[in-house]
Amino acid sequence: MKKDIILSGVGGQGILSIATVIGRAALADNLHLKQAEVHGMSQRGGDVQSNLRLSTDPIFSDLIPKGECDLILSLEPMEALRYLPWLSKDGWVVTNSTPLVNIPNYPPLDDILAELRSVRNLVVLDCDAAARSIGSPRGANMVLLGAAATALGDILDSRKLKDGIAGVFSRKGEAVVAANVAAFEAGQELSKK
Amino acid sequence: MSEKYLLLGDEALALGALHAGLSGVYAYPGTPSTEITEFIQNHPLTKERGIHSEWCANEKTAMEAALGVSYAGKRALVCMKHVGMNVCADAFVNSAVTGANGGLVIAACDDPSQHSSQNEQDSRFYADFAMMPCFEPSNQQEAYDMVREAFDYSEANHIPVLMRLTTRMAHSRAVVRAIEGSPREENEMRFPPKDRERFWVTLPGISRVRVKELAEDQHKFRHDSEESDDNRLIDGPDHRLGIVTCGIAYNYLMECFPGGCSHPVLKVTRYPFPNALLKRMTASCDTILVIEEGQPLVEERLKGLLYDDSRGNGFVKVKGRLDGTLPRTGELNPDLVRKALGMDSLEVFPEAKTTVPRPPALCQGCGHRDFYTALNNVLRKYDGARVFGDIGCYTLGYMPPFHAIHSCVEMGASLTMAIGAANSGVWPSVGVIGDSTFTHSGMTGLLDAVNFGADITLCISDNLTTGMTGGQDSAGTGKIEAICEAIGVAPEHIRTIIPLPKNYPDMEKVIEEEINYHGVSVVVCRRECIQTAKRHAAAAKAK
Numbered sequence: 001m002k003k004d005i006i007l008s009g010v011g012g013q014g015i016l017s018i019a020t021v022i023g024r025a026a027l028a029d030n031l032h033l034k035q036a037e038v039h040g041m042s043q044r045g046g047d048v049q050s051n052l053r054l055s056t057d058p059i060f061s062d063l064i065p066k067g068e069c070d071l072i073l074s075l076e077p078m079e080a081l082r083y084l085p086w087l088s089k090d091g092w093v094v095t096n097s098t099p100l101v102n103i104p105n106y107p108p109l110d111d112i113l114a115e116l117r118s119v120r121n122l123v124v125l126d127c128d129a130a131a132r133s134i135g136s137p138r139g140a141n142m143v144l145l146g147a148a149a150t151a152l153g154d155i156l157d158s159r160k161l162k163d164g165i166a167g168v169f170s171r172k173g174e175a176v177v178a179a180n181v182a183a184f185e186a187g188q189e190l191s192k193k
Numbered sequence: 194m195s196e197k198y199l200l201l202g203d204e205a206l207a208l209g210a211l212h213a214g215l216s217g218v219y220a221y222p223g224t225p226s227t228e229i230t231e232f233i234q235n236h237p238l239t240k241e242r243g244i245h246s247e248w249c250a251n252e253k254t255a256m257e258a259a260l261g262v263s264y265a266g267k268r269a270l271v272c273m274k275h276v277g278m279n280v281c282a283d284a285f286v287n288s289a290v291t292g293a294n295g296g297l298v299i300a301a302c303d304d305p306s307q308h309s310s311q312n313e314q315d316s317r318f319y320a321d322f323a324m325m326p327c328f329e330p331s332n333q334q335e336a337y338d339m340v341r342e343a344f345d346y347s348e349a350n351h352i353p354v355l356m357r358l359t360t361r362m363a364h365s366r367a368v369v370r371a372i373e374g375s376p377r378e379e380n381e382m383r384f385p386p387k388d389r390e391r392f393w394v395t396l397p398g399i400s401r402v403r404v405k406e407l408a409e410d411q412h413k414f415r416h417d418s419e420e421s422d423d424n425r426l427i428d429g430p431d432h433r434l435g436i437v438t439c440g441i442a443y444n445y446l447m448e449c450f451p452g453g454c455s456h457p458v459l460k461v462t463r464y465p466f467p468n469a470l471l472k473r474m475t476a477s478c479d480t481i482l483v484i485e486e487g488q489p490l491v492e493e494r495l496k497g498l499l500y501d502d503s504r505g506n507g508f509v510k511v512k513g514r515l516d517g518t519l520p521r522t523g524e525l526n527p528d529l530v531r532k533a534l535g536m537d538s539l540e541v542f543p544e545a546k547t548t549v550p551r552p553p554a555l556c557q558g559c560g561h562r563d564f565y566t567a568l569n570n571v572l573r574k575y576d577g578a579r580v581f582g583d584i585g586c587y588t589l590g591y592m593p594p595f596h597a598i599h600s601c602v603e604m605g606a607s608l609t610m611a612i613g614a615a616n617s618g619v620w621p622s623v624g625v626i627g628d629s630t631f632t633h634s635g636m637t638g639l640l641d642a643v644n645f646g647a648d649i650t651l652c653i654s655d656n657l658t659t660g661m662t663g664g665q666d667s668a669g670t671g672k673i674e675a676i677c678e679a680i681g682v683a684p685e686h687i688r689t690i691i692p693l694p695k696n697y698p699d700m701e702k703v704i705e706e707e708i709n710y711h712g713v714s715v716v717v718c719r720r721e722c723i724q725t726a727k728r729h730a731a732a733a734k735a736k
Contacts, residue, residue, distance in 0.1 A: 011553065023366060027199045036365040037201070040224030040309030041661065044586065046553035051365075061448035062365040062441070065527040067539030081545035089541045103551055104593075111547045118542070 002055035003155040004064045006083045009075035010100045011043040014141045017168070018073065019050050021145060025156050025164030026054050036062040045102050047079055054155055071151045075127070075144060076100045077112050084119070092151040093119045094191070096127040096144055123147050125190050131183055139183030146187025158188060195373045202362035205333040205369045206300055207232035209340035214377035216267035216295070217245035219255035221633060222662035223274030224309040225363035226302035230272050231665075238376060248659070250668040251604070251633040252277035256284040256299070263288075263297040263353070264393060266383035268344050275303040275316050276603065280634065282319070285353075289323040289407060290400050291393045292351040294385040296344030300356045302363045305487050306524035309661075311584070311603065313522060315487035320355040320464065324407050326414050327355045327464040328423070329440035333367040335462060339423070341372070346417075350410065351389060359486045361524065362441050415465040423463035426470045429456045435478030437461060437471070437495075439485035445530040446484060466491060475509050482533060483513035486525050554589060560720035561587045563692035564654050565597040567700035568623070571708065578621045579614055583607035583635075585627040586660045586722075598625060605634025611649040612642050621650060621708045628655040632669035636676060642713045643681035650707050651715045653677075654692075656722035664725040677715045686714035693720065 005022070007015040019035055026033045036051040051064045066085050072093045074080035080095035087093065093116060099109055116122060125147055127140040142165065149158045156164075162181055169177045200208065207229045210218070220230040233239055234246045245262075249255035252273045262269035271281070278285065278301050285299065301316035320327035328343050330336040336358065343354040385393060392403045418424055437459045438446050446454060457478060459470055475481065483492040492513035512518040518533045519525070528538060555562050565587075572578040582588055582598030583606065590597040600610060608624035615622035626635050631653050642649055655673055659665040669676060677687050688707060690700045700718070707714035721729075 010551065012556075023199050027197070027368060032368065033199065034365055034367045036361055038308065039227070039364050039663070041553050041589075043663075044553040044556060044589065044661075045551075047551040059367075060444040060446075061527045062361050062367075062444065063526045065448060065531065065539055067541045078548055079551075082548045084542040084545050085540050087542050088539075102554065103549065105549050107547045107549060115545055115547045 001155055002053070002057070003071065003152065004069045005052040005054070005071045005073055006064065006069050006086055007050040007052060007073050008079040008083055009048060010079065010102065011046050011048045013075045013100065015048060015050055015075060018141050018145050019052055021161065021164040021168050022052060022054070022152075022156065024167045025160045028163065028167070029156060029160055031056060031155070032059050034059045034062045047082060049079075049083065071148060073144060073148050075141060077109065077116065077124070078107065081112060081115055087119065090121065091119075092121040092123070092148070094123040094144065094148040094151060096140060097124045098126055098128040121151070123191050125187070127187065130186050130190055134182050134186050136179045136183050139180055142180045142183035143187035143190070146184035147191035149188045150191060196371045198369050198371065199366050200333055200337075200369045201228055201364055201366050202330075202333050202336050202358055203228035203302070203364070204232045205337040206340050206356065206358065207236070208369070208371065209337035210270045210298070210344070211236055211238050211244070212372055212376045213341035213344045214268055214379050215244060215270055216379045217259065217262050218270045218272060219245070219249050219259040220272035221249050221252050221255055221277060222659050222665045223277050223302075224662055225304060225358070225360045226272045226274045226277075226300065227662045227665065228363070229270075229300055242379065248666050248668065252281040253284055256281035256288070259297060260284060260288050260291065263293045263295045264385065266295040267380045268296040270298050270300060272300045273302070274310065275301055275314050276310060276312065277301070278316050278319050280604065285319065286323045287395060288353045289325045290395055290403055292389065292403070293347045293353045294351070294383070294389070295380050296347040297353040298340060298343045298347060298356055299353060300358065302358045302360070303487055304360050306360070308360055311601070313487065315490060316355065316357050317464065317487065317490050320357070321490070324411060325353055325355055326418070327357055329357045329462050329464070330362065331441050331443045331460070331462050333362070333365070333369050336362065337369045337371070339462070350413070352410065357440070359441060359524070361486075411465060415468065418463050418465050419467040419469045421463055424467040424470055425460045426473055427454070427458045427460060429454050429458060431455045432457060432477045433480065435459065435474040435481050437481060437483045437491060439491055442484040442486055442525055442530070445525055445527045448527040449531050449534055449536060461491070466494065471495070478509075480510045480512065482518065483511060484519065484525065484530060484533065485513070489514040552592060554592060555586060556723050558723045559586070560656055560692040560718065560723070561590060561654050563694060563697070564652070564700075564718045565590045565595040567692070567697050568625075568652065568704060569595065569597055570697070571701050571704045572621065572623070574705070575621055575708070577619065578623065579619050580623045580625055581607045581610040581614065583624075583626040583630050585630050587625060587627055587654050590625070604630055605638055608635055608642060608649065608651045609638040611651070612638070612645060612647045615648045616645075620648060622648065623708070624649060624651040626651065626653055627660070628653060628657065628669050628673060629659040629667040631673070632667070632676070636680060639677065639680050639682070639713075647713055648711045649713060650704070651713070652704070653715060653717045655717055655719040657719070658722045658725045660722045660724065664722060664728065673717055682713050682715050686710055686712065687717065688715070689717045689719060691720055692718050
């Protein structure tokens with residue numbers, strides 16, 4: 001059993017905290033894991049991605065080969081599209097629908113969403129709005145993770161992911177843990193609709 | 194049962210060094226190496242033992258301080274990005290001549306594909322050039338294990354060791370098992386043994402003896418490399434092709450062969466290159482594919498000028514980056530290796546049509562933005578103004594909407610290029626440098642400017658931190674004006690401004706006055722980095 005994930009977004013959006021939660025859950029579950037991150041110049045508002053590989057068997061490459069990615073998890077719709085060549089035929093795309101427009105030539109959102117529909121297993125939801133509606137405006141990344149719970153379910157169930165959230169945020173206090181778990185659950189609910 | 198951790202390659206190396214009895218880490222921040230030093234700074238053992246971990250002014254001062262630690266018999270680690278090797282090259286190359294007393298390991302993190310760098314030079318060349326052993330782990334566990342091996346090898350053989358990581362190892366996490374038992378103690382202070390004491394004075398008459406010894410040691414280093422488990426020849430059924438992998442290239446190869454590689458593989462993680470193992474491979478394989486991250490160092494060695502015979506004729510054919518089997522530049526990945534092996538791509542979705550590039554940009558609210566706006570407003574009044582930039586976040590001032598700089602070469606080249614251009618008739622000739630880059634490599638250039646009476650204006654965009662690498666302490670904080678004055682810049686031509694939109698009129702007036710002054714002037718443009726300011730505000734709120 002393996003699960004190859006590309007986390008994508010724009011520098012500063014917080015894709016690494018999603019990776020940290022999944023990583024923590026995977027470590028607790030004794031899974032093999034490799035997670036390649038982007039540091040440095042790109043973090044200044046450029047496109048960023050992280051290749052996260054989970055497996056019950058040893059993993060060699062830190063990078064996912066093209067066509068083998070099981071899940072693209074994106075905090076930004078155009079950034080989800082950027083990694084389509086890596087997605088497998090049966091792979092999932094779970095993406096935030098709120099665009100982050102920090103370039104003058106950002107394409108029309110409708111064109112982006114239309115192209116995303118070429119993917120069979122697609123979940124598009126407004127993570128920013130969902131996070132605001134539960135009073136946790138900074139929780140968009142955990143809403144997104146919650147929306148991917150089904151796609152991740154066969155290697156890490158949602159209970160383990162929630163334990164991961166608790167582990168990562170416990171340092172910041174009970175209230176922060178609760179807010180992030182609530183955001184995760186909101187994403188989980190929304191993705192079922 | 195030993196403890197396990199989820200660590201970046203950088204962090205694995207750092208933890209390995211701590212557990213091996215490190216006494217000090219000396220470094221200047223640089224992607225992808227920064228997290229080695231940061232991990233050591235934040236580790237409880239560092240505080241408990243009083244391990245040195247403060248940032249250095251530059252890679253040369255770091256390398257030299259570490260050499261001093263080694264002289265005193267203790268273990269030191271030096272960390273830098275690949276281009277930092279250029280800055281410390283004098284100290285680095287000569288550290289092989291003095292040799293090491295306490296274990297001395299230099300960690301150089303290369304950045305193929307230039308994710309955050311101005312070139313993709315390969316640090317293995319430096320080890321080769323300095324006649325120093327080089328360790329290149331293929332995964333995070335090896336990074337942890339091999340740093341201890343490197344310290345021990347360094348002490349046993351009186352030689353510093355270069356550890357080479359590349360971006361994909363440095364910045365990728367995996368599970369690492371720590372060695373059982375408590376961390377090894379630091380070395381006691383002990384001076385170099387009597388018979389080696391003189392080698393620390395590199396007068397020609399002495400170092401000639403030592404360089405000869407170092408050349409003779411190469412046979413032992415190579416033999417050790419051939420005998421070590423770090424280099425392994427793994428047999429496979431199909432001998433038509435033999436494959437040499439260096440460092441993490443092994444992972445990309447194995448990714449293509451989930452059930453085990455069908456060709457013999459020579460897995461190399463340590464240099465000098467294990468010639469004997471290669472000879473065993475070429476005894477039965479007449480084509481060799483070399484897969485190495487970075488420049489084709491091994492491939493070129495294997496080929497040799499006289500043996501590059503593509504028609505065969507009894508020679509071994511060597512394939513790799515030089516014949517186009519793999520791309521000549523750029524980072525490796527499993528897809529490129531698949532292609533090199535003649536396998537089909539697995540790609541199912543074509544590239545999306547609706548995506549556009551999203552280059553990095555200066556943060557909203559960043560002081561560099563306000564500085565460039567004011568500078569551009571002033572320079573519009575002059576024909577032929579040129580702005581020589583430098584290395585840091587502010588290099589992004591080249592991008593729209595600013596288009597504010599005309600050059601960026603390496604750390605410190607802003608003001609020294611401005612001097613040369615001014616000497617050649619360019620006016621206004623303006624240098625733009627950050628505070629950390631100024632203390633790294635700008636101060637000596639400013640002394641030249643003062644001595645020459647150069648007609649330049651140096652703008653120091655001081656954000657009170659080393660911003661690009663994530664906000665490490667900057668060596669000159671609180672001292673910038675005093676440094677400029679001590680170097681000899683006239684005090685009335687050291688001006689300080691605060692980059693904010695409301696200050697544009699004042700800022701522009703000051704910049705214009707100093708450009709119109711025909712001599713060395715410095716404009717310090719100071720406001721805290723917006724990222725560190727946010728962090729400091731959050732920390733203050735939490736208290």
